[in-house]
Structures are given as structure tokens and as C-alpha cells.
Amino acid sequence: MKRRLVAIVSVVALLLCSGCMKWEYGIEEEFAVGGDGVFITNEGNFQYGNASLSYYDPTTMTVENEVFYRANAMKLGDVAQSMVIHDNVGWVIVNNSHVVFAIDLTTFKERGRIVNLTSPRYMHFLSDEKAYITQLWDNRIFIVNPKRYEITGYIECPDMTMETGSTEQMVQYGKYVYVNCWSYQNRILKIDTETDRVVDELVVGIQPTSLVLDKNNKMWTITDGGYENSPYGYEAPTLYCIDAETFTIEKSFRFRLGDEASELQLNRAGDMLYWLNDDVWAMSVDDDRLPVRPFLESRGTIYYGLTVSPANGDVYVADAIDYQQPGKIYRYASDGVLQDEFYAGIIPGAFCWK
Amino acid sequence: MKRLLFLLMVIVALTSCNEGSLITTEMPPEIIIDNTSGVYTTKVDRPITITPQYKYVEDALYQWSVEGYDGYIQSVNEPSFTFTSSEVGSYYVQVKVTTDYGTDREEVRIDVVDLEIPTISMMGTQRDYTIQQGYELMFAPTVKATSIPTTYCWTLNGVMVSEELTYTFCSEELGDYVLAFAAENEDGRDEVVLNIRVCTPDQMPFSWRFDQTTYNYAIGRSIRIMPAEVVNGEGAVYSWVVDGVTMQEGNSSTWICDLAQEGAHRVQAIATVVKDDAQITVTQELVVNVCAPEGTYRRAAHAASSAQWNKVYEYTPAPGQFINETATGGFDGTQTTAEVACLYAEQRMLADNWVSLGGFGGYIVVGFDHSIANNNGYDFAVKGNCFANSSEPGVVWVMQDENGDGLPNDTWYELRGSESGAATTIQDYAITYYRPEAAGMPVQWSDNQGNNGQIEYLAAFHSQDYYYPMWVEADAYTLRGTLLESRCYDKSGNGSYWVLPEYDWGYVDNYSATDCNREGDKANTFDISNAVNYAGQVIALQYVDFVKVQTAVNAQCGWIGENSTEVTGMYDCGINN
Numbered sequence: 028m029k030r031r032l033v034a035i036v037s038v039v040a041l042l043l044c045s046g047c048m049k050w051e052y053g054i055e056e057e058f059a060v061g062g063d064g065v066f067i068t069n070e071g072n073f074q075y076g077n078a079s080l081s082y083y084d085p086t087t088m089t090v091e092n093e094v095f096y097r098a099n100a101m102k103l104g105d106v107a108q109s110m111v112i113h114d115n116v117g118w119v120i121v122n123n124s125h126v127v128f129a130i131d132l133t134t135f136k137e138r139g140r141i142v143n144l145t146s147p148r149y150m151h152f153l154s155d156e157k158a159y160i161t162q163l164w165d166n167r168i169f170i171v172n173p174k175r176y177e178i179t180g181y182i183e184c185p186d187m188t189m190e191t192g193s194t195e196q197m198v199q200y201g202k203y204v205y206v207n208c209w210s211y212q213n214r215i216l217k218i219d220t221e222t223d224r225v226v227d228e229l230v231v232g233i234q235p236t237s238l239v240l241d242k243n244n245k246m247w248t249i250t251d252g253g254y255e256n257s258p259y260g261y262e263a264p265t266l267y268c269i270d271a272e273t274f275t276i277e278k279s280f281r282f283r284l285g286d287e288a289s290e291l292q293l294n295r296a297g298d299m300l301y302w303l304n305d306d307v308w309a310m311s312v313d314d315d316r317l318p319v320r321p322f323l324e325s326r327g328t329i330y331y332g333l334t335v336s337p338a339n340g341d342v343y344v345a346d347a348i349d350y351q352q353p354g355k356i357y358r359y360a361s362d363g364v365l366q367d368e369f370y371a372g373i374i375p376g377a378f379c380w381k
Numbered sequence: 382m383k384r385l386l387f388l389l390m391v392i393v394a395l396t397s398c399n400e401g402s403l404i405t406t407e408m409p410p411e412i413i414i415d416n417t418s419g420v421y422t423t424k425v426d427r428p429i430t431i432t433p434q435y436k437y438v439e440d441a442l443y444q445w446s447v448e449g450y451d452g453y454i455q456s457v458n459e460p461s462f463t464f465t466s467s468e469v470g471s472y473y474v475q476v477k478v479t480t481d482y483g484t485d486r487e488e489v490r491i492d493v494v495d496l497e498i499p500t501i502s503m504m505g506t507q508r509d510y511t512i513q514q515g516y517e518l519m520f521a522p523t524v525k526a527t528s529i530p531t532t533y534c535w536t537l538n539g540v541m542v543s544e545e546l547t548y549t550f551c552s553e554e555l556g557d558y559v560l561a562f563a564a565e566n567e568d569g570r571d572e573v574v575l576n577i578r579v580c581t582p583d584q585m586p587f588s589w590r591f592d593q594t595t596y597n598y599a600i601g602r603s604i605r606i607m608p609a610e611v612v613n614g615e616g617a618v619y620s621w622v623v624d625g626v627t628m629q630e631g632n633s634s635t636w637i638c639d640l641a642q643e644g645a646h647r648v649q650a651i652a653t654v655v656k657d658d659a660q661i662t663v664t665q666e667l668v669v670n671v672c673a674p675e676g677t678y679r680r681a682a683h684a685a686s687s688a689q690w691n692k693v694y695e696y697t698p699a700p701g702q703f704i705n706e707t708a709t710g711g712f713d714g715t716q717t718t719a720e721v722a723c724l725y726a727e728q729r730m731l732a733d734n735w736v737s738l739g740g741f742g743g744y745i746v747v748g749f750d751h752s753i754a755n756n757n758g759y760d761f762a763v764k765g766n767c768f769a770n771s772s773e774p775g776v777v778w779v780m781q782d783e784n785g786d787g788l789p790n791d792t793w794y795e796l797r798g799s800e801s802g803a804a805t806t807i808q809d810y811a812i813t814y815y816r817p818e819a820a821g822m823p824v825q826w827s828d829n830q831g832n833n834g835q836i837e838y839l840a841a842f843h844s845q846d847y848y849y850p851m852w853v854e855a856d857a858y859t860l861r862g863t864l865l866e867s868r869c870y871d872k873s874g875n876g877s878y879w880v881l882p883e884y885d886w887g888y889v890d891n892y893s894a895t896d897c898n899r900e901g902d903k904a905n906t907f908d909i910s911n912a913v914n915y916a917g918q919v920i921a922l923q924y925v926d927f928v929k930v931q932t933a934v935n936a937q938c939g940w941i942g943e944n945s946t947e948v949t950g951m952y953d954c955g956i957n958n
Contacts, residue, residue: 257876283422350709
């Protein structure tokens, strides 16, 4: 429900919403953070322009919230969807402000921005001068030049319209980038990065939410199955294992109807999968069946975001609480023992490790 | 090399033998669970047997254990295991197989869920009906959704007449009928029995009912007094008697009251109708208080007055997906009285959070610490949560404290909006909502235009037990107001993309280009000069004390659900604090 609802609602509003963001300015604050911390993108409430960026240092166990606003004296915008780091620059994708900000990782100050995006979701770098940005409510993936902060082209996605378009997370295998198509979609697209064209597609279950590539070059995606009475259909969510070389499904694990699976993540070694399905779940990429016991049980929480520390395997899970107040992050060791907890911003949804 | 391989094959062949599905060998045992998810589901008190496949289990010892279960374990040292529980929950079952050559373990989960016995919900608790011969009586029950097939059966006087969900009864024959509706599946059965009497027109019982018995207005004005409902009133004669003097007599059940003498007046509304050659008279006793002139109780703003609202007097939403909802609606389960519901609304708006009014007719009544003056231009603002293509308009009503008692018990005046007077706008629209029979069911409604429908239960998004307000004690309640034509539509054509366009002006939670602060607090602004009376005539109010916002559209917009106005707060535009 959570992310799906927010995203679907955003779909409803997007048609006539371009340029509706109004920047608010404050007083700039100086930061100089070091170490290997993690950024947290807090979506904020749709249409309220209260997205924010948090930064957590696992070593000192301290968090700085609203770092974008504090560093730039300017609000981040409406619905911060995700963040990616490339060449020591952070790229924050702000969905309903139609913008991607480039920020300095030490000072959090803006270094540039890519604008005029439809509804950006995720960004994938091919080089210093070329990246893809997926979109919701658009049948194109935008090609950008990050150095010049320019849109340089588009990848047309088949069998989508502007109203049904949805491209999400990307992984790369060789010269191909794969992207899951989520909202009212059921496909993984294969893009040739040399021609910037979709060259193949693979049908999976209803609404694949996320996509990762494991140590064996197997892609994993997890569908949410839609929702009851959805015009696109409703089915049990499924976890798929897809061979990146042959682009075929090798294994699939079906959940129960009514489950709400999402947020598939991998550890650094690429051998353990984590995801949300009310609780937090984990399994080895080599397992033959789904676990029956959760890695972390829900405690009346609304788990909304998930990540695994590349440094030590700690699991961070974000609790949106009630989607109104600042969300909470729980940090667990890989054996499930709680290490720390702290508040972030409203609706913490995604993480990005330095 | 080839010789060695042949020798190994011979050894393996000699030390292993197949006995059906069991393979015996000097290999350690192996358990193969037949369910890829490892999760088994059964119903309460319904046994389930787990039968894994095994390899290398000659003379094996089987051990089964269930975590968190104190009941009797039936299967010990058996390859299969049967489990039953009378408690809903998840149970972790471990199987351990040991032979001379080793041990294998597996864990599965058994989810014990409730029986899915169908529950029938009719519109209200009425089970006895009287209708005129030849008239149709349509029944459209809802049955709680189940994951297993459920069948329906209507019987009339014991004879099956339909297997559909809905049924329309009609008979030219006078008499008493027993109509029964049953829903059944493998888990159980529910049945509702209805008694129907078919009468001649003369035999049809007459009734009329008023929503209120006391009316207040400032001297010099007039109000409309009309019953909320008249049943079988054909041929009735209505008399309106004030302090013993007949003021109006005829076939109109409505009286325009313009009494000009200040004070309390006894009003008798007398209906006379002939039934079965007998004259029946039904009298309603009402009180009309003609109050002091406008301005007598005005509370002029002063330096300490706050622009913000200061009290919620009533919060009566229609059923809706955010009503009673704890995850995002801000309820916590304690809102079981009207007073606590008002506190909830106050706390929400104080925190700048929205309060949902639910479907059509749901309303909130708010007051200020002073009277809001009718100045030039906009006088007050109501904050909502509209945005482009997402307008859920609410009609605004205003009231003066005409009797000076500090309570909103006087006369409401509607503020005109862009749809006032339009052919598609229905004044005095009334809708009745019926409490569902069980959790997880939609809320049925019927209106005074002969329509019925339901506020859908959206389990995927808002899974609280009931969308019917917890603090509404009655099993049915009626909300009245002005109905605007819905503008929501499915732009995608496949149900995935619903658009709720804005209206021109004059409504709350409306992305109006005219009166909405689109880039700011999403407030719509209102001019008291747009107040009109019951006849749609402008009534010049110098000020108002209370503001009511009411959801004005009755629409179900696919997965978005019912159209519901949201209110985040109100403020006086004439005060700058």
C-alpha cells in the first residue's frame, strides 16, 4: 500500500502539475562531513513540498536531518524518491518537483540540477557524461549529460503511453541496462546502452517493484501483485530470479495473495536478499524456497525503506509511522540485534551509501 | 579410469534400493518439503496434514515440534504430521529426521486463519415491509467478500426465486410474504428473512417525520419548515397552527415561517389523511423562537481576537476510507463518542493535518472567538488539501448565533458557489448510510432520489474494520445538503487514472483558479455576501459565528474511493494574526 499509494496518487496529480513547486529560501549552514555514512531521502507528503535529505554517520551514530535545506537555504522539493552517488557527487531525484539535484557529499551544497523531467524516479550512470533517468507517467527514459546537467535524449519504451508509463530501478550487465516497469506494468526491459534502444523485454508478474543483480549475475525482482479490485489485476506477489545473460526466468517464489512485497535489496557480497513484506525478510540467493520466519518482525511499524550496509552488513529499515510525522530508522546488526534508532524526515523511503 | 567408474556404479547399486518413494542408502536423510513457500494455511479447528517427501530414511526417527503451541501434537515418529488449532496465528513447525547416517531438519509455517463464513448486510435493520400492490421493492444486499466461492439463494414463501445477489419483489396479490436471502460457502451460511405485506393504496400506513423540533431565527427573517420524510402522504392535508391560530392549510407539507413577534411560539403541524375510509390525524409539536434582531449577540473582533478557528462543535463525517483509520487518518480507536470525535478533529487541525469528511453529506461545524465580519471581498478561508486534478468540493454553510446561546443551533445559510442554480445541482439532497453487518464490508447507502450504492471498502489501502464512524450510535443515519454533480472520471479508460477536476469557485478543497491559494496553504476563500436562504435568495448577513463544511459530491472514483472533502483549518481573513 504505502509506496504504491503515494506513487499512484502522484500519478493522478502529475498531468497538470508541472512547475508547481515553489522554492522557499532560508539561511545557509556550513557542513564538512567526512566518513562513510548513508543518505536517507525522505519523500515528504505528496504536494506538500516537505521532502528532505538526512545523513547518518554509523561510526558516531549521529544523524543530521534536513541537510539539503540547511546547506542550501532552499527546500528540497516535493517527494524525494531516491539518490545515487557517482564520482563523489550525490544526485538526489525529486519526483514531483521534476528535478535532480547534484550535491557535494561533504558540504551538501548544490552543484547543479537537471530540470524539466517528467516525474523522475531513479538514475543510473553509464559514464561521467551519460546517465539514464527513469520516469513515472512517461513512456520515455530520459538520457542526460550529468556534466552539463542537460537532457540529451530519450529512450522510447514500448507498449506504454504517457498515462501508463512507468520505469523504475536499473541494473547493468555488460552493455545492457535492465529496468523494471512497475505502475500498472509487468515487465523488465532490456536496453542496449550503445544504441539507447529497448532491445528485449521479459514479462513477469504484476508490478515488479525493484531490481537487483547478485553475485552470480542473476537479477532479482519482486512484484507487489497489484491490489484488490485493481483494473490491472491482482495476484500474489512473486520473487523472480532472472538470468542476466539469457534474460530468462530461472526461479520464482510465490508469496500469498494479500502480501505486500517490496524493497528488494542485496548485501554487498551479493549473496543475501532482503525485502519488505510487512516484516523484513532475508534469504540466500542460493536458497530453494522462501523463508518461513522473518528476519525482523514488524512491531506495529510501517516499514517503508530498506538497505544493507556495504561496510558491515547492518540492516537499516525505515518506519514511515503514520506518513505524517518524521519517520524512524532502525539499524540492526546482521544477526538481527538492534544497534541504533533515530528519526529522519517525513516518509523516509530510500537510502544511499557514500 | 573407465574401470574405476564402473566399479563405483556397482557399489552404489548394491548399497541402495528403492521402496516406493523411499530411497534407502547409507546417505544421510533428506527432507523435501512439497510446498515451495514452506507456508501452509488452514482454518481454525480444521486439521491440516503435512507430508514431506524423504530420501534415505530407512529406520528413521521422525520428530515434530511446534513452536508456541501448547496443544496436543498428534504425530510423533511418523513421517507425516497433522495439526489443528482453535487459535488464529502463525505456528512454526520443525521436522527432524534421524537415521544412523545423519540428521536433517526443516521448518515450515502453518498459518491458521479464521473461517470465512459469509455475512449478509442489508440496508439497515428493517426486516418488515409494507408496500402497495404492484409496486417494486428492490433488495441489494452486500455479502462480505471471501476468498472461497459463495453462492446466493432467494426464496419466496420457501420457493427459490433467484440465485443472484439482488432481487426485486413485486406482487399484485394482496397478502403477507416471507422473502429469505441466504449466502453460503464451505465455511458456513448466513440468512436474512424479510416479511413483506402487500396492501391496497388505502391500506398503506402514513407517517411523517421532522429532523428537528426547535427552530431559531432573528426577527425580520423567514425560515422554511419541512418534514424530513413523508411516507404514503398521497391526499394528505397539512395544517400549520401557531399559538392556536391556523396559518396555512393545504396539501403542502412545507411551511414558510415568517412570524414577526419576538419570542417562543408553539407550532402544531397537523397532517390529516384518509386510510381505509378512516380519517387519520398525525400531529407534530414544534417550537419556533423568533429571536432578537441581527447584531444583538454579535461578538465584534477586538485586538485579542484570533484569526483562527477556536472550536469544533460537531464532526459528523459520512463513512469513508479515512474514517476510524489509524495509520494515516489519525484516529486511535478512542473516538467512540461525538465529543471525542470533535476533540480528534480539533487536534488534527491544530497540527495542520486534514480532517476527512467522508462521502456526501459529511460535515464539520467550527466556531471562532468572535463574529466574522462581512467585509468587502473575501471574509474567511477554509484550508483543504486539493491539488491539480484532485478537487473534492465541499459546500460551505454559515450561521449566526441568532439566539445568543453560543451554540450552532440556529439557521444555516448556504454560501453560493459556481454550481448554485445549475440544473445538475440538487438542493435538499438526502442520503442515508447503513452500518455494515461485519468488519471489512462496504457501507451501503440510499438517497431520496431513489438511488442506492455503497462506499467501497478498499482493503488494499485502508484496512480498518469499519468505514462507518465509530461514534455514530444509530445503525443508519441521514445526511442532507446540496449535491453537486461529480466531475471525476477515469482518464485512462482502464480504471488506473482518475481525475477530479476543479469547480469554478465557491467550494472547499477545490483547486479553483479563482478562490484557491494554490501555491500556499490550499485555502479557498469565501464571501459572506454569498449567503442565500432556503429559496436561494441572497440574505445580507453582517457577520457569522459558525461555519459548516459539507462534502458536496456523491461519487466513487475507482481505486481512489469515495469523493471526500478534507478540511485542515479555517481563519478569518479580516484579522491579521
